[in-house]
Amino acid sequence: MPLLATHNLDAYYGDFxxxxxxxxxxxEGETVAIIGANGAGKSTFLKSICGLLKVSNDCVxxxxxxxxxxxxxxxxxxxxxxxxxxxxxFPSLTVEENLLIGRYGRNVAGPWTLETIFALFPILKxxxxxxxxxxxxxxxxxxxxxxxxxxxxxxxxxxxxxxxxAPIVIRDIYxxxxxxxxxGTSVILVEQDIVRAxxxxxxxxxxxxxxxxxxxxxxxxxxxxxxxxxxxx
Amino acid sequence: MLSWVDTIxxxxxxxxxxxxxxxxxxxxxxxxxxxxxxxxDLIVLAAFAILSAMTALGVGPVLAFLIAAPIxxxxxxxLQHFVLNRTLGRGVLxxxxxxxxxxxxxxxxxxxxxxxxxxxxxxxxIETASLALLNDLAIGLMPLLTFASAVAxxxxxxxxxxxxxxxxxFRATSDDSEIAQLMGIDNRRIYSLAMGVAMVVVAxxxxxxxxxxxxxxxxxxxxxxxxxxxxxxxxxxxxxxxxVGGIIIGLAQTIGAKINPEWQILAGHIAFFIVLxxxxxxxxxxxxx
Numbered sequence: 001m002p003l004l005a006t007h008n009l010d011a012y013y014g015d016f017x018x019x020x021x022x023x024x025x026x027x028e029g030e031t032v033a034i035i036g037a038n039g040a041g042k043s044t045f046l047k048s049i050c051g052l053l054k055v056s057n058d059c060v061x062x063x064x065x066x067x068x069x070x071x072x073x074x075x076x077x078x079x080x081x082x083x084x085x086x087x088x089x090f091p092s093l094t095v096e097e098n099l100l101i102g103r104y105g106r107n108v109a110g111p112w113t114l115e116t117i118f119a120l121f122p123i124l125k126x127x128x129x130x131x132x133x134x135x136x137x138x139x140x141x142x143x144x145x146x147x148x149x150x151x152x153x154x155x156x157x158x159x160x161x162x163x164x165x166a167p168i169v170i171r172d173i174y175x176x177x178x179x180x181x182x183x184g185t186s187v188i189l190v191e192q193d194i195v196r197a198x199x200x201x202x203x204x205x206x207x208x209x210x211x212x213x214x215x216x217x218x219x220x221x222x223x224x225x226x227x228x229x230x231x232x233x
Numbered sequence: 234m235l236s237w238v239d240t241i242x243x244x245x246x247x248x249x250x251x252x253x254x255x256x257x258x259x260x261x262x263x264x265x266x267x268x269x270x271x272x273x274d275l276i277v278l279a280a281f282a283i284l285s286a287m288t289a290l291g292v293g294p295v296l297a298f299l300i301a302a303p304i305x306x307x308x309x310x311x312l313q314h315f316v317l318n319r320t321l322g323r324g325v326l327x328x329x330x331x332x333x334x335x336x337x338x339x340x341x342x343x344x345x346x347x348x349x350x351x352x353x354x355x356x357x358x359i360e361t362a363s364l365a366l367l368n369d370l371a372i373g374l375m376p377l378l379t380f381a382s383a384v385a386x387x388x389x390x391x392x393x394x395x396x397x398x399x400x401x402x403f404r405a406t407s408d409d410s411e412i413a414q415l416m417g418i419d420n421r422r423i424y425s426l427a428m429g430v431a432m433v434v435v436a437x438x439x440x441x442x443x444x445x446x447x448x449x450x451x452x453x454x455x456x457x458x459x460x461x462x463x464x465x466x467x468x469x470x471x472x473x474x475x476x477v478g479g480i481i482i483g484l485a486q487t488i489g490a491k492i493n494p495e496w497q498i499l500a501g502h503i504a505f506f507i508v509l510x511x512x513x514x515x516x517x518x519x520x521x522x
Contacts, residue, residue, distance in 0.1 A: 050415060051414075052411065052414070052415070071414070073418065076414075076416065076417045077417050081415075082415050088409055090404065090405045090408040090412070090413075091408055092408050093401060093404055100398075101401050101402065101405050101413075101416050101418075102416055104398065104416050104417050104418050105416060105418065147416070
C-alpha cells in the first residue's frame, strides 16, 4: 500500500475545474516529481493534498486513511508538510522563530531539530536572530525548507523550491534535498526545471491542463514523449 | 511655570488610561485587522460586570475584577468563536457591520439591565490619596496606579507576543493566516484566544475607568474613539506605540483644557489629526498590511 495516493482527484476554484481525475501514488521513502507547464495544475495538486483547497474526502488517501478535504492544520499534524511556492516566510518573525513555528502543530521526535537544521544550513545559524526579510532569496528558501522539516514530516511537499534562485544556490538546495531524502522522508517535488526533476526523482508525473498526461521512471521516458505530454503537441 | 509641569504630568498620566482603553483594540486590530466598533461598549460591559460582582459578593473593586476577568475572557473567546470568526475573510465590511450592531445591542441590553443611572466603582480612600512631589505639586495615587498598570499591560502583551510560542503564532497568523495553517496553527482558535486576552485587558481598563469617573450604558462610543486614535497614532501592531498614542491624546487634552476648558476634547482630536497628516501610518508602524 502506498503512503499517499490520490484517486480520481478533481479540484475546483469556485466553478472553475482545475484538476480532472488525477491518479497518483507515493511510496514510503520515494521521491516523485510533478512537471508541467504553467497553469497545468501542479500547485493546485499540492494544495489539494495539504488541505488549502477543499476536495472530496476519499480522493486523497494517506497511510490508509482518507484525508481529502480535512483542514490544513489537521493534515500537517498527521505528517504532511508543505514548502509553499514563493517561500512565504513570516516577516514579523526572526529566522529562528520562523523555524520554530514549523513545529507548532506537530512536535514529534525525529531526525530534524533546530540543531540538525542549522547543521544542514549553517548560514541560518549565523543569521538566526535577523528578521526573515533581511535574507537573500536562497537563504529564505533554506528557512522555508527548515520550517517544513522541523515537524519531522513523513511526506514533504515542495512547490517550486528553485524558483527565482541563482544556479549555484539551486545546486546547494538540491544537495540539501538529497540529505533530506536520505533520512527516509517521502517527497513530492513540483518543478519547472525538467532536467533537474528527472535527475532527482524516482518517478515523474506530467500534468497538462489539469489532467495527468504522462507518468513513469525518468530513464523510461524519452524526450519526445515528455515534450508531447508537457506541451500537448 | 509649576502649573504647566502639573498639567503635563496629569496629561501623561491620563494618557495611561487611554492606553489601557486602546491596548485591547490594538491587540485585535494587529492580529486580525478587525476594527472592533463595540470595543468601547465592551469596556462599559466589563465595568458593569465588576460592579455586579462588587454588589453581589460585597467585595472591593480589585477582588471583583479578579472574579470578573476570567468570565470576561470566556465571553471574549465565545464572542469571537461564535460570531466574529464568521465575519472574517469576506472583506472589510462584514466585521464593521457586525461589531456596529453588537455595539448597539450592548448599549441597549445594559440600559435594560442596569438603567441609565450613572454608576461608579467605589475604591475607598485610595481614590483621593496623593503623593506630594514638591510643595505645590502633587500627583494622585489613582492616576499614577493607572499609568503604571498601562505600562505593565503593554509590557505583558509584549512578553506574550515576543517571548512565547502562542505569541509567535499570533504574529505568524497576523502576517499570513493561510501559511500559518500549514504550520498547524488554527487561525480561528488564535483569533478567539486573542479576543479573550483583549477582554481581560478591557476589564483592567474598565476597573480604572469606573474608579476614575462615572459610567453609564451610553459612554462606550466615546471611549472607542480615544482608543482608536491612540492605536492609529502609535502605528498598527506596536504596543509601545499605542502607549505613546494614549499619552499624546492625554497630553493634548489636558493642555487644551488648560488654555481653555472648552478645548479639552477638541485638542485631543486635533493632535490625532496632526500626527496623521505627518505620519499617515502612525509613529511606530510594525505590522505589514
